Amino acid sequence: MVVNAAxxxxxxxxxSALSMRRLAEELGVSTxxxxxxxxxxxxxxxxxxxxxxxxxxxxxxESDWQKQIEQLAVRSFRVFLEVPGITDHLRGRALxxxxxxxxxxxxxxxxxxxxxxxxxxxxxxTSLVWLLRGATRLSDEWNxxxxxxxxxxxxxxxxxxxxxxxxxxxxxQQAEDLLVTGIHLLVGGLAR
Numbered sequence: 001m002v003v004n005a006a007x008x009x010x011x012x013x014x015x016s017a018l019s020m021r022r023l024a025e026e027l028g029v030s031t032x033x034x035x036x037x038x039x040x041x042x043x044x045x046x047x048x049x050x051x052x053x054x055x056x057x058x059x060x061x062e063s064d065w066q067k068q069i070e071q072l073a074v075r076s077f078r079v080f081l082e083v084p085g086i087t088d089h090l091r092g093r094a095l096x097x098x099x100x101x102x103x104x105x106x107x108x109x110x111x112x113x114x115x116x117x118x119x120x121x122x123x124x125x126t127s128l129v130w131l132l133r134g135a136t137r138l139s140d141e142w143n144x145x146x147x148x149x150x151x152x153x154x155x156x157x158x159x160x161x162x163x164x165x166x167x168x169x170x171x172x173q174q175a176e177d178l179l180v181t182g183i184h185l186l187v188g189g190l191a192r
Contacts, residue, residue, distance in 0.1 A: 002027065002037045003047045007083065010048055015085035018045065042093075049089045050097040055079055058106040065110035066187040072106055073128060073183050077176060080136050087133040116190055124190055131182045139175035 005026040009018050020041055024034040038044045056079045060068040080087050094100055107128060111121045138145065 002034070003044075003051050006044055006048050007051060010083045010086065015045065015048070015083055015089075018048070020044070045089055046094045046097060048083070049086055049094050050099045052079060052083055052086055053097075053103045054099040056103060058102065060110075065114040066184075066191065068110040069107065069128070069187055070180060070183050073132065074176065074180065076103070077132055077135055077179055080132065081139055084136075084140060087136045090129050090133060111190070114190075120190055124186060127186055128183070131179060131186070135175050135179035135182070138178065142175055 002023070006018055006023055009022050009026055013022075018041070020034050020038070021031050023038075023044065024031040027034060038047065056072075056076050058072065060071050062068045062071050090100070095104070104125065108121055108125055111124060116124070
């Protein structure tokens with residue numbers, strides 16, 4: 001009940017709006033009563049992250065290891081978008097939470113099956129988590145990014161030829177499309 005209320009606040013107003021006071025208001029209890037259920041805001045955020053990660057289906061319908069990773073990463077991205085700011089907490093102590101460990105294992109398993117060495121798996125997994133974090137942020141900032149590229153394209157500095165073509169190069173792509181491109185680049189590097 002406490003974590004569900006916290007998730008509702010985070011989905012509605014963003015994770016940055018979550019506080020013990022807001023949680024108490026949502027539950028209709030005093031702030032001190034909320035602390036009886038959760039030790040701290042940090043613990044609460046970790047609980048929210050774990051609950052969100054638990055909703056990601058770890059099953060894959062693909063046989064190719066590269067497609068398995070893409071499918072799981074895109075599915076994760078879509079779930080993470082439901083709670084703005086949640087991917088910023090895919091670090092530190094949250095990484096030892098059981099649901100997060102299972103999720104990371106699911107991302108690593110196709111690499112193990114493909115015979116990718118341990119060092120490359122570690123680098124890939126770290127890069128993929130950073131890519132997911134960046135893609136969720138980009139999704140939140142997409143309109144501002146497109147507007148900036150349009151401004152550069154129309155009257156940017158003369159020495160910005162590559163940036164000027166950025167808006168045309170993007171076409172109608174969204175953050176998820178760029179995430180998939182990034183995943184292809186990462187797995188392509190491993191495949192070599």
